[in-house]
Amino acid sequence: MKNQSARNEHVTCIVINSNTDELVLIEDVTHKFPLLKLPGGGVKNEETALQAIIREVLEETGLTIKPEDVRLLSKQTTVSAGSKHSTCTFVATIENYDNLHRVAVVDGDATLEVRVMKGESLNESHVVPTYWKILTTGIKKIREEGM
Secondary structure (H helix, E strand, O other), X not given: OOXXXXXXXXXXXXXXXXXXXEEEEEEEOOOOXXXXXXXXXXXXXXXXXXXXXXXXXXXXXXXXXXXXXXXXXXXXXXXXXOEEEEEEEEEEEEOXXXXXXXXXXXXXXXXXXXXXXXXXXXXXXXXXXXXXHHHHHHHHHHHHHOO
């Protein structure tokens, strides 16, 4: 969800079905050449990063993820032109697709379609470049650590 955060914090999440190893991804079909991305968005002033990712996943996919099923995968902080920006990447496991949206309109300016895909069926040409690195690094870490 597009949201300007006064805190300059962004969250994103690899949502994976623990029974099927399928990933839940978002495709913004309002673009001429739509690419897949991970659910996520800005952290509102009154939220923690965990609260923000739970809200964003619900808004963009319809899925309710429980705090106990969410793990912090990485946190990256950058400073540009004197402004600090941080991105937290989470991994959330789900067991079913109850309430999964197939199409969601977010902020009235974007039509998002939810895609459920096996990780091995993805390649770099399908995914927004910044998310490709997060996704491949994240999946490797999930497999290594058994998250």
